[in-house]
Amino acid sequence: MNRPRTMKFGFCIMSDIDEIGFFSFIENLNYDSAWVADSQMMYSDVYAVCTLAAQTTKRLRIGPGTAICGTRIPPVHVAAMATLNRMAPGRVFLGIGTGNTAMRTMGQKPMKIAAFADYLRVLTGLLDGKVMDYAFEGRSRPVKMLRHDTRFINLQPKIPVYVSGFGPRAMALAGEYGDGLVFAIPPRGVAVQDALGHVRQGAARTGRDIGGFRNATLTNVALLLPGEAPDSDRLKRSIGPNVMASVYYFYDMVQETGIEPPDFLRRIWKPYCALVEQTPPEHRHFRTHEFHYTDLHPGEAELIDEQLIRDTCLVGTPDELIEQIRALERDGLQEMVFAVGNETKWRLAEAFARTVMARL
Template sequence: MKFGVTIAPRVSDWRLFVDLEEMGYDCAWAADSQMIYSDAYAVLALAAANTSRIRLGTGVSVAPTRLAPVTAHSIATINQLAPGRTFLGIGTGHTAMRVMGKDPMKAGAFRDYLRVLRALLHGEEVDYPLGGESHDIRFLHPKDGFINVAEPVPIYVAADGPLALKAAGAYGDGRVCSHNQTRARLQKSMETMQAGAAAVGRTLPADFYTASLGYACVLEPGEKITSDRVIDEIGPMAAASLHYWWELYQMTGDTSTVAGRCRNLWAEYLDFTEKMELPPNKRFQQVHLGHCAFLPPEERRFITEDLIRSTGGLVGTPDEIIDMLREREAMGLSEITLLPAMATARRNLKDFADKVIARY
């Protein structure tokens, strides 16, 4: 099992990547959401220039906000600074698009986006459609120090639906998923990705990477799972599940993703959103306020034990967390990546490194 951290990137706090390397984490992912955080690639450049071991990448980059060649050249530039330890997490843009009132990229367009990305990041020429025309493109100066594609950048695709999973199998080197995956769901997802790979003549390697995004907090002796300290450290990431459920509900009326043990909490949260000051067409701005970075005080009451448990939070004693990790490793996960609140990130992650990773 590898241990990673997803960071809500603030460019003035790039030293957190250096600290993570010193703590012993394997990977650091910079979240990419243009209306919420600093630019992920700018922060990764600073991190790359000041670290030597830790793997660095986007967590995850947003396909609809950048052309595929732009994403390829951005991450290949980071690979020039951190050769062989750079990766690209990529998704359709759930949060980054929702905070502008827009939908994520459609499955067909995302699949072709990945096709172009993979070719460019392997130093190949590829036909690239734009504006109704298609032209062959390639990096013109791959050996002159501008970028590095001599060491291909692994592509980790954020995917849950069947079409995105097939695209991940066809063009990805791994998958990013949420923490609350069951063994059956992971197996079904792997079968779908294998079918996607077979459709383009690929066979997924045995070490196909699966990173699971979540959060953790090591409890102190006698501490409750909903203590103020715990909520301070993991509240923003736990609340992000409510944001996700809300967005799906607004888009389709679907509530099937709402955890069964959170149904009452969901009804309370929905009532809370209906009373927001902003009009319905701007309400997404308030719903995503603080998204994964800090917890607005008015949302604190929604961080319950039911929400934490049903969203896969690794909250418990060191022994309890290690048992949870063993179970996830047995399910086939390659990496657990944690996203704590910004204000308490160093304390939370140092605690986890010292009390869990050191013993794992």
């Protein structure tokens, strides 16, 4: 007999109220989870989409991936999640982050780490049914979720919290407050054991036991057809927007801090900046993230080559991807979540399930 696979697989879905059928589609393909993007200036509302997804599935784990702390106060996120937990008890989770894209589409910066830590303190305490001191508009008062043990919402079964961490301090907060970590792996992220080391450091600060702690990576995958080049027109249409999302992120970093662009972007940096600078400065935050994971602006496809795809994605034939996944699993990775925001996700989900998942 084949042993059950231990690596879990999911999709990060750009919230689209017109594509609720994708949730049951991936459930029937034996995916484990659906992470629903929260970006209020671009997509359908994350909790409306999660609600409909919960109604149309039976097994799939569902949750925001990730919810944005800067756009909703902790009690609002808890009420939304506890409502989902009443609809689909035991199969919802909360991914939570500081909100790079969601905040930057408004011309704002993500929440700072110290504020994020306090946000997580209140959020996780409320999810545990505790009374928490919470400051709202400068006035601190004790708060708790009322009547959760009788009607309206469920805090049980426990709703796991995955903290989004792309740097050491945020990863440590996952160990201090979270039940899991969602992060980025190489080539553009952090090795699994390094990330888990930061988690353990955070847990040690408070003597917290993190037995049962989970981890998941949000990543891009380029599944090659036989003889296909990584920079084929087909793959550019599919994952080109994912590739450019990394470029958008670093554009903001360079403009705000004056750092040099990373080495993997140097060869395209000037032509990319020239594209952005066609937009007036006061409206550039509209342009840089508008097509996040969904589309390409004119001129962007020409910047994407094989090396840029390899620098931002897991790339390979089914056999090659299986080897890469097994290596990541040996390193301690537990779940892989693929972000695809256009119509090619249907084809990718089916092909990956058939040629990779079924063989693991």
